[in-house]
Amino acid sequence: MKLYFEEYGRGYPIIFVHEFESDLHSWEAQIRYFSRSYRCIAYNARGYPPSDAPDAQAAYGWESAVHDIDAVMRGLSIARAHVVGSSMGAYAALLFGLWHREGVSAIVAAGAGLGSPASDRESWSRNARALARTLAARGIDAMAEKMAGHSTRIRLKHKDPKGWQEFVERLKQHSARGMSNTLLQCQAVRPSLYDFQDQFSQMPVPVLLAVGDEDKPCLETSLMLKSTIPGAGIWVCPNTGHAVNLEEPAAFNAQVEGFFSAVEGGSWGHFDPWKQSASSYEKSTAAPLTFDEALP
Template sequence: MPHAQATGARIWYEEAGTGHPILFIHEFGADHREWEDQVRFFSREYRCITYAARGYPPSDVPTDPTLYGQDYAVGDAVAVLRHLGIARAHVVGLSMGGFASILFGLRHPEMATCLVPAGAGSGSPKADQAAFRAACAARGDLLIAQGWPGELAEETGHSPTRIQLKKKDPRGWAAYMERLASHSGPGTGLTMKHFQGERDSIFDWEPELRTMTVPTLLAVGDEDWPCIETNIFLKKVLPNAGLWMAPRTGHAINLEEPAAFNRAVAEFFSTVERGRWTLG
């Protein structure tokens, strides 16, 4: 199987199509397979790359807790692109992957043609941060101890920002739940504790965000309550960003509304590629 060597882990990836590259970065509660609707759509005209984050087989699952965190998340994205000889790509991320895509844009703007952070920002508002970090530490310990099958998966799939998928697309929700139950307990537990639970608040990046000019499309569902405040903040401070909000939609925006998501992102790509998404 194809792997890119990153610091402390081999990162598994797959690709489809030809054209300008798109790198998809998955969320905590999913894996590279969550992007299938996007890969089928965009690979007609683009080179689409998905990969499994460290801790998510078939990528390596390091046992050393110090090999997890936001720095590794960005480093892994860079490692995949460099392994494939890609100098610049559209970077699309959901939730944990959306957070990583913003940090990617701050640290490696020369490698990002544009950014699509979707559903990013849970735990970032200062009023939420302490409780969010404590919950991540506790949930990470549970995942390491008992894994996903059973209570933890059911709780996640029926949470207030994910139940929308079950209501709209029961078949798609069942497939999501099957994938969720297959994840590594230790890998996701360490990711929850040391990436989710120890990452920066996006609000702390305000000075850097105000100078980042990478074209950015922020995407969020209007029922993804933990992320709305952060996305409004990002719209205010990012000088070259637009905000697209999907109505009656929760956290997994690309799974809930694939046609609308693909259309909005495709239009954004087209505008960027024609040189019309500008600061002026």
């Protein structure tokens, strides 16, 4: 599987993981800002050209989305990084924190939790499969505006009509096959984040949860994660839908920058991840890098 990536800037690395309806271009406002002082890497998930978009559904899975973060880091010889994810990317970033915690120093999870509450599970899976069939039959061009006009998306159109139109045009360029397979093998079948509560309660990774107050499907899950993950904080952005980083890029950047500064300064939450005893982490073959040691 070949994954397309772009990187800009120098310094401590940040990995950006995009949402289902977008690609690495959704992080442009963040990369322009953070590449002034960080090494910023954004990549297209499998199924999103110019990354590979294979026909076989077996090539797409929620586990693969998590491991692809690790593959990108290994391919770029990055031992440890901050990871920023949106929606589908936020789900992968949180699971990456569980499975590869020695490789992540901080997580930003924006719009995490679609389909996770028990009341949403059945409809989420059913709707994901229905959209997959429609994409396969009609193509992305016919569905883009309807997908971008969802109740959790419409705020972007009201706030930034040009930005919303650019979002729609980029969406039309995606692979209908890749998105359909992602829906069937990743979105529709991935476990609820509630299923990982016990593991999250033991995860010693600083986390910033970002959610719009009009992103109702994600508010409940974000509050659960806040109460479960020891090092989690939550930022609720007012009058905002699902794509927080697109709707309110300046506010999002400010919150993330403050979070990174607090983590790197050892003042985030109730613990300093850089001074945690080795017993707090799962054993790994190599000691985690400090920020200074990770710089090129």
